[in-house]
Amino acid sequence: MAYDLVIKNGLVILDSGEVKTDVAIQNGVIAAIGSDLEGSKVIDAAGLIVSPGMIDAHVHISEPGGEHRKDWEGYTTGTASAAKGGVTSFLEMPLNQVPATTDGESLQIKYDAGQGKLRSDVYSYGGLVPYTLKKGGIQELDAGGVIAYKCFMATCGDRSIDGDFMNVDDYSLYEGMRQIAKTGKILAIHAENSPITDRLGEIAYANGETTLKAYVATRPVFTEVEPIQRAILFAKETGCRIHICHVACPEGVEAVTRARQEGVDVTCETCTHYLYFQTDELDSIGPVVKCSPPIRDKKAQDGLWEKVMSGEILFVTSDHSPCTPDLKDKENAFDAWGGISGLQNNVDVIFDEGVQKRGMSLKAFADAIATNVADRFDIANKGRISVGKDADIILIKPNAPYTLQAEQLEYRNKISPYIGREIGAQIATTILRGQVIYSQETGVTSEFPGQFVKC
Structure with missing residues (x-):
């Protein structure tokens, strides 16, 4: 089966600990975790941490x-x-x-x-x-x-x-x-x-x-x-x-x-x-x-x-x-x-x-x-990389220092005490319910896939 998206080769943080494996996403939900998964789209996460x-x-x-x-x-x-x-x-x-x-x-x-x-x-x-x-x-x-x-x-x-x-x-x-x-x-x-x-x-x-x-x-x-x-x-x-x-x-x-x-x-x-x-x-x-x-x-x-x-x-x-x-x-x-x-x-x-x-x-x-x-807060469908959960996943680039500049901030008012500080890791990709909403290559999405969630 070819899933909508597969994240391959990353170090994935699971409830049992971290493991190098693939994560497959179908219809915005984590559908499978394992080896040699196939996807219509693939993100190569080699060298990256795959986190909720x-x-x-x-x-x-x-x-x-x-x-x-x-x-x-x-x-x-x-x-x-x-x-x-x-x-x-x-x-x-x-x-x-x-x-x-x-x-x-x-x-x-x-x-x-x-x-x-x-x-x-x-x-x-x-x-x-x-x-x-x-x-x-x-x-x-x-x-x-x-x-x-x-x-x-x-x-x-x-x-x-x-x-x-x-x-x-x-x-x-x-x-x-x-x-x-x-x-x-x-x-x-x-x-x-x-x-x-x-x-x-x-x-x-x-x-x-x-x-x-x-x-x-x-x-x-x-x-x-x-x-x-x-x-x-x-x-x-x-x-x-x-x-x-x-x-x-x-x-x-x-x-x-x-x-x-x-x-x-x-x-x-x-x-x-x-x-x-x-x-x-x-x-x-x-x-x-x-x-x-x-x-x-x-x-x-x-x-x-x-x-x-x-x-x-x-x-x-x-x-x-x-x-x-x-x-x-x-x-x-x-x-x-x-x-x-x-x-x-x-x-x-x-x-x-x-x-x-x-x-x-x-x-x-x-x-x-x-x-x-x-x-x-009893949020049953988020917070873990686990089959059946929302595919809300981030890829982190470890040991990748950068110095934060004001122009890198997405805030309306670009002020922050972290400006000018060297931070030793980077966010490479952010995925919300299977959709990439940020990547270092393409920036923040122009779409608005977020939702108000009512409990």
């Missing part, structure tokens, strides 16, 4: 952006950068769009805004905010197909923008968990103690502090760990499944591990930038690398890598949260937008830093970028 495509569980797209964010990241550029970076699917956060995705109507507005603009598949988060609880917003979002929910325990949103996101108070968090528990879906949480971090920031600003190092000092480790512990306590009380986003310190991971050992349904992620940058270099890079929770010191970074390697951190995400250049171009770091553009440089950086520099196994790498995300 990344499922990035934490991405912000700002479409529709309304009057205030119309020049931020949109679906066309966001999914192009995903394709070029080896991200075949991502879970899109419910904020930075205007209106934020907090009920059935705003969810449909978002779906309409992205129609015909997707190069990768997109799953949607619904927002837990105080004003949705009395309006049935949680239930409407569930019926509309969101994959999970998201809330902020840290201050967020712009109160001057009608329909913008906002953080929860303790009662809203508790009641939101009660309602979300009935859906069976997960609540993802940005865990920072807002009264303390906000006040420490105000004091530092009033004292004339301007640096990123000073900004990091206003968000000490305990202000991340305490709300993680509080969220876990609420989860115990309500039975809500929870996931802690972008953990920046090993102490936060340890709180999650202890709770999981006690039977709480809780997991956590970290981000590529926490595994790559450290506090002492931030001011030499500038506000382009500002985020929250902040990038911590080398000791924290080493501790996070240990947690990734041990499996305590379930997966790694980008927390791609771009803005326009003017919001980053600030002399005072406290005035700059807190978000990093990283969607295009997840896979290559993690492969280089984890596999090539730290000896991470290929199976653990695939787990951290794809398999564990699919398992946690």
Whole structure:
């Protein structure tokens, strides 16, 4: 039999480990794995790693952006950068769009805004905010197909923008968990103690502090760990499944591990930038690398890598949260937008830093970028190279260093802290449901085969 497409001669990452074999694709699905498979089209992957495509569980797209964010990241550029970076699917956060995705109507507005603009598949988060609880917003979002929910325990949103996101108070968090528990879906949480971090920031600003190092000092480790512990306590009380986003310190991971050992349904992620940058270099890079929770010191970074390697951190995400250049171009770091553009440089950086520099196994790498995300969020048809799964596959060129240039970025606004950095691996090809959506030879596809996936 001649399959639609066969990937030959690559080192394929399977659940059992890596093996040199062929992968056959038929009608967008992996149809066979073995030797001497024949295809109408063939990709020679000799010398390449054949991995499941990344499922990035934490991405912000700002479409529709309304009057205030119309020049931020949109679906066309966001999914192009995903394709070029080896991200075949991502879970899109419910904020930075205007209106934020907090009920059935705003969810449909978002779906309409992205129609015909997707190069990768997109799953949607619904927002837990105080004003949705009395309006049935949680239930409407569930019926509309969101994959999970998201809330902020840290201050967020712009109160001057009608329909913008906002953080929860303790009662809203508790009641939101009660309602979300009935859906069976997960609540993802940005865990920072807002009264303390906000006040420490105000004091530092009033004292004339301007640096990123000073900004990091206003968000000490305990202000991340305490709300993680509080969220876990609420989860115990309500039975809500929870996931802690972008953990920046090993102490936060340890709180999650202890709770999981006690039977709480809780997991956590970290981000590529926490595994790559450290506090002492931030001011030499500038506000382009500002985020929250902040990038911590080398000791924290080493501790996070240990947690990734041990499996305590379930997966790694980008927390791609771009803005326009003017919001980053600030002399005072406290005035700059807190978000990093990283969607295009997840896979290559993690492969280089984890596999090539730290000896991470290929199976653990695939787990951290794809398999564990699919398992946690109940995505049955993705996340593995296995017969019957969607043919979402990436080819990685190992030991192939390149220096990232701004013009190589597919983002609408070509800013990133990785610009000028040498990265030791490259994405050669990205395949979504059997269709090549990026290759080094042809670039990003001009077609839009991506879909909004409703759960």
